[in-house]
Structure formats: structure tokens, C-alpha cells
Amino acid sequence: MxxxxxxxxxxxxxxxxxxxxxxxxxxxxxxxxxxxxxxxxxxxxxxxxxxxxxxxxxxxxxxxxxxxxxxxxxxxxxxxxxxxxxxxxxxxxxxxxxxxxxxxxxxxxxxxxxxxxxxxxxxxxxxxxxxxxxxxxxxxxxxxxxxxxxxxxxxxxxxxxxxxxxxxxxxxxxxxxxxSPQDLRGERLLITGGPTQEPIDPVRFLTNRSSGKMGYALAKVARRRGAEVILISGPTSLPAPGRGIKVFSVRTAEEMREAVLAHMEGCSVVIKAAAVSDYRPKEISEKKLKKTEPFHSLELERTGDILEEVGRKKGDRIVVGFAAETEDLVANGRKKLMEKNLDLIVVNDVTRPGAGFGLDTNQVKILYPSGEVKDLPLMSKEEVSQIILDEVARLLKQKS
Ligand SMILES: Cc1cc2nc3c(=O)[nH]c(=O)nc-3n(C[C@H](O)[C@H](O)[C@H](O)COP(=O)(O)O)c2cc1C
Structure with missing residues (x-):
């Protein structure tokens, strides 16, 4: 910037x-x-x-x-x-x-x-x-x-x-x-970022490739624009996002869900940039699993759908979701936007070069309930954050 x-x-x-x-x-x-x-x-x-x-x-x-x-x-x-x-x-x-x-x-x-x-x-x-x-x-x-x-x-x-x-x-x-414009002053934003880890046994877990960079960039840019920021972070190797951002560290999807629901009270905006596991092992072995069998099946069960729950309980909050997709970007994004009662959804094709996990850049589309699609070029995650927060500031202004 x-x-x-x-x-x-x-x-x-x-x-x-x-x-x-x-x-x-x-x-x-x-x-x-x-x-x-x-x-x-x-x-x-x-x-x-x-x-x-x-x-x-x-x-x-x-x-x-x-x-x-x-x-x-x-x-x-x-x-x-x-x-x-x-x-x-x-x-x-x-x-x-x-x-x-x-x-x-x-x-x-x-x-x-x-x-x-x-x-x-x-x-x-x-x-x-x-x-x-x-x-x-x-x-x-x-x-x-x-x-x-x-x-x-x-x-x-x-x-x-x-x-x-x-x-x-x-x-x-x-x-x-x-x-930065101080257009988010007086607003409290809850932002999630990073992956979750679902334990299999004391040494193994199921996770994904999310680095947390998108959520952290959003938190920093929102803070710069005057917002009070609560960041619920899955396990990442990123440095602390800086003064003035309250960080709550969680590990599993269920911990993320509890933290989001506990902190969304008093927030005018919820942005869910975390990559939350959809499934977790049904049983967590207390002891490390041994390689005694030629095959081992893990039975998985669904985790709670946090975005759906936030959308249902949103009241007059602005809720922004993220979707990392590998196919039918717009159709899948639109479905999620409508089903989860979101104000915006940011979708990215994680198979594209420069877009997605672990990188400092991203290429996204912003989908609106009106059917409008904003197709953004490849840019830094901070620049993407600026544009998302421009939209959030505009929606907040509309509401007031
Ligand atoms: C070796 C040396 C180191 C100094 N370090 C500092 C310092 O770190 N902070 C400070 O306020 N003054 C320090 N001073 C004093 C300032 O150089 C001095 O107050 C000077 O008038 C500042 O001028 P200026 O503000 O116009 O640059 C130091 C002086 C010397 C000789």
C-alpha cells in the first residue's frame, strides 16, 4: 500500500x-x-x-x-x-x-x-x-x-x-x-484464518494447506482502517499480526466454532477466511496407531458448519465467506452464498498459479447476492483485503 x-x-x-x-x-x-x-x-x-x-x-x-x-x-x-x-x-x-x-x-x-x-x-x-x-x-x-x-x-x-x-x-x-482511510473506526470485526487440525491419534492429524495469510492480511488491513479486530486463528507459522489485534488460537474445527460463537456478539462484521476441516476422525485413538495391518480405514464424521450457523444467527451483521474451489467456481460460490445467508462470498480457484494456499498473492472473484460478480486480477493478499474491506465499509454505510 x-x-x-x-x-x-x-x-x-x-x-x-x-x-x-x-x-x-x-x-x-x-x-x-x-x-x-x-x-x-x-x-x-x-x-x-x-x-x-x-x-x-x-x-x-x-x-x-x-x-x-x-x-x-x-x-x-x-x-x-x-x-x-x-x-x-x-x-x-x-x-x-x-x-x-x-x-x-x-x-x-x-x-x-x-x-x-x-x-x-x-x-x-x-x-x-x-x-x-x-x-x-x-x-x-x-x-x-x-x-x-x-x-x-x-x-x-x-x-x-x-x-x-x-x-x-x-x-x-x-x-x-x-x-489508510479510517472508515472502519468504531466497528468490531471478527476474522478467522488458517487451517484446522483434526487429531487422529496423539501424533497425527488431518489438516489442509491453508497458511493463514489471507486471514492475517484481512486482520492487519482492517486494523489499519481503524477497526477493532478479533482474529480467531488456526495453527499457522505466521508471526503475530501486530499490536491492536486480539488473537485467539484454536486447533480443531469445534474449537474454531466455539470461539467464533463466543466472540461474534458485539461484532458488526464476521469474515470467515479460515479453511475449516469438513470432516474429522470419528474416533481419536488414545495411543499412536501402529503399522500392524496392511490397510487401515479411518471413519470420518462431519464437523459443524460454522459459516451456516453464523449466517443463521447473523442478525444485522455483515457476514463474508470464502470458498476455495477447484471447479465450477461461480456456481459453487453462489450456492454457498445463498444457502448460508452471506452478504458476500470471495471465491478463488486454488489450482491457478498465484492464487491460493501459502502464497502472498491471490486471484479472486467477489460474488454478491444480486448476482453481480467482481472478477479481480492477481494481486497481493493485502490488496485483496483492501477491496473486500471497501465492500464491507460500503455495506456498513448502507445499513446505517
Ligand atoms: C554519540 C552521541 C549519541 C547521541 N545519541 C542521542 C540519542 O540517541 N537520542 C537523542 O535524543 N540524543 C542523542 N544525542 C544528543 C543529540 O545529538 C543532541 O541533542 C543534538 O543536539 C541533536 O540535534 P538534532 O536534533 O538537531 O539532530 C547524542 C549525542 C552524541 C554525541
């Missing part, structure tokens, strides 16, 4: 300035357009050449000389910026912004810009806890500045405590949130 977005990165004179170089790489990898502004003191830690090479754009280092050379004045950059990120932010820059001091390019640009400003502080623990710094942070938060607070750990100055620069992935997530 950062592709083509204009991000101005202010780098100030803290020991974590070297991490800003890695951050530029991260943003450029996402195809963001990054413009770096360095304070004079930041240049004692890292050279402008590093940032110029990594960003592919001129670096502003001085308010009075380079502006003319590079033709990037503080007003031009202040207007261009969709978001200004200050990373690392020193106690000094925080103090200057809080008190309206504009004595260099960065502080002047911040004052001249209407863009949202994200401040990512990093400093010695005693500096961070200093009353003046805390007062300044409080003032800025009250004025609508965004922060990603420092983490705790061993600091470069060998003190232990709060002051480490936050994880870069967390900062990127915050930028994505700032740049």
Missing part, C-alpha cells in the same frame, strides 16, 4: 540514525517515494550519500545552501509529503516541535506542513523519562502528532530500559495506518 506514496523522512542526531538507512531500504522495497531530510547533527552519525543512494532522491542537509541547489525548498517538501516520519527523533527535535521552534530545515518543514507527522523517538532511558521530554511528548500527542514509542532493552549507551528505537516493521505498520 506504500507504492507511490510520498514519504519525507527526517533523520536527527541520535545513535539510531544508522537504522534510518535500513528503514529507507524497507520503504523503497515497497516502492514508496522517499525524500530524506537530515539535521546537521544527524550527519555526524551517517552520511547523506548513504541516504541519497538508498532513496534515489537528493538529500536535504542544510536550510540555506542545498535548498537552492536541489530545488527542494521546505515548503515544496512540506506540501509534497503525504506523511512526515522522524526516525530517529531526538529529545531535541521533540522539544523544538513542541515549542514551535523552526531553526533548521526539518523543524521549519514540520511547521509548514499540513501532513501527518509520525515521531519515532530513540534516546537514553533517563532522557526519555525526563519530565521535559515526557511533557513535550504529551503536548504533541494532544496536538495530533503520531508516535511509535521506544522499546525496552539494552541501549547503545549500555543502560537498560526504555529508549530503543521501535521495530522498523512496527513503524511501517503505523505509516500504513496513518495513510
Amino acid at each position: 506504500l507504492k507511490g506514496r510520498e514519504i519525507v523522512l527526517g533523520v536527527t542526531g541520535g545513535i539510531a540514525a544508522y537504522k534510518a538507512a535500513e528503514f529507507v531500504r524497507l520503504l523503497v522495497k515497497e516502492e514508496a517515494s522517499v525524500h530524506v531530510v537530515m539535521t546537521r547533527n544527524a550527519q555526524e552519525f551517517v552520511t547523506p550519500l548513504t541516504f541519497q543512494t538508498l532513496s534515489g532522491n537528493p538529500v536535504v542537509t542544510d536550510p540555506f545552501t542545498l535548498i537552492e541547489d536541489s530545488k527542494i525548498g521546505h515548503i515544496a517538501l512540506a506540501d509534497l509529503a503525504e506523511v512526515i516520519v522522524i526516525l530517529p527523533a531526538t529529545a531535541n527535535i521533540i522539544g523544538k516541535i513542541a515549542h514551535g521552534i523552526a531553526d533548521d530545515f526539518l523543524s521549519t518543514m514540520v511547521m509548514a506542513s499540513k501532513a501527518p507527522v509520525l515521531i519515532v523517538p530513540s534516546m537514553n532511558v533517563n532522557m526519555w523519562e525526563n519530565k521535559a521530554v515526557q511533557e513535550n511528548v504529551k503536548t504533541l500527542v494532544e496536538r495530533g502528532y503520531h508516535f511509535v514509542d521506544p522499546g525496552e532493552g539494552e541501549l547503545a549507551c549500555h543502560w537498560y530500559g526504555k529508549g530503543r528505537l521501535a521495530e522498523l516493521s512496527e513503524v511501517k505498520e503505523k505509516i500504513e495506518e496513518i495513510l
